[in-house]
Amino acid sequence: MKIHTAEFVISAPTVEKCPAADRPEYAFIGRSNVGKSSLINMLTGRKGLAKTSSMPGKTLLINHFLINESWYLVDLPGYGYARRSKAQQEELTRMIKSYVCERENLTCLFLLIDSRHKPQNIDIEFIRFLGENGIPFAIVFTKADKNRSGELKRNVKGFLDKMSEEWEELPPHFVTSSAHSDGREELLDYIDEVNRSLN
Ligand code: GDP
Numbered sequence: 001m002k003i004h005t006a007e008f009v010i011s012a013p014t015v016e017k018c019p020a021a022d023r024p025e026y027a028f029i030g031r032s033n034v035g036k037s038s039l040i041n042m043l044t045g046r047k048g049l050a051k052t053s054s055m056p057g058k059t060l061l062i063n064h065f066l067i068n069e070s071w072y073l074v075d076l077p078g079y080g081y082a083r084r085s086k087a088q089q090e091e092l093t094r095m096i097k098s099y100v101c102e103r104e105n106l107t108c109l110f111l112l113i114d115s116r117h118k119p120q121n122i123d124i125e126f127i128r129f130l131g132e133n134g135i136p137f138a139i140v141f142t143k144a145d146k147n148r149s150g151e152l153k154r155n156v157k158g159f160l161d162k163m164s165e166e167w168e169e170l171p172p173h174f175v176t177s178s179a180h181s182d183g184r185e186e187l188l189d190y191i192d193e194v195n196r197s198l199n
Pocket of ligand 1: 031032033034035036037038039051078142143144145146176177178179180
């Protein structure tokens with residue numbers, strides 16, 4: 001899929017303030033600093049579309065972008081930022097869970113996982129929550145270029161093996177590097193394919 005247009009629409013503090021749920025929506029989420037803004041900018045080919053975080057974990061807003069005048073790309077706040085207060089973390093968790101469960105046009109949630117790390121509890125617990133609530137999702141491994149040779153495959157397999165302990169069938173997964181634009185076509189083609197299947 002080619003990206004012809006990518007426009008910022010609105011930053012909403014709650015799911016109720018989001019735009020009308022009148023087109024397919026693909027949201028991106030992951031731990032703070034996972035590479036979410038870089039991935040969104042790489043996918044859309046617009047450098048400054050999502051703000052890369054000089055202060056990780058700062059924004060608590062649901063950011064909508066309209067792509068090709070036909071589907072929404074949503075940038076959700078990063079979770080698991082250690083320096084957030086407990087009250088802020090709870091508010092964030094509430095907001096993310098309500099968006100994910102109540103947004104009726106959410107077509108696929110892309111959960112970003114840093115490909116350099118061993119499976120983290122916070123991600124595994126979030127995946128469990130998605131499963132329990134029947135949310136359609138896919139895994140996007142980020143920062144592939146930052147691995148030493150052999151490590152990338154091992155880490156991706158390690159994460160999927162960990163998921164297999166609880167899941168009979170694994171969701172789709174993508175391996176990406178925003179620095180090298182790896183995985184861009186695969187991800188955009190997947191979105192395109194899902195969009196076509198909805199028509
Ligand atoms: P966010 O907090 O999840 O939005 O993460 P950012 O997109 O701001 O990225 C966090 C840091 O990781 C920044 O310093 C990025 O330049 C870096 N980064 C993100 N993606 C990649 C990647 O694919 N490769 C490399 N080498 N660095 C990346």
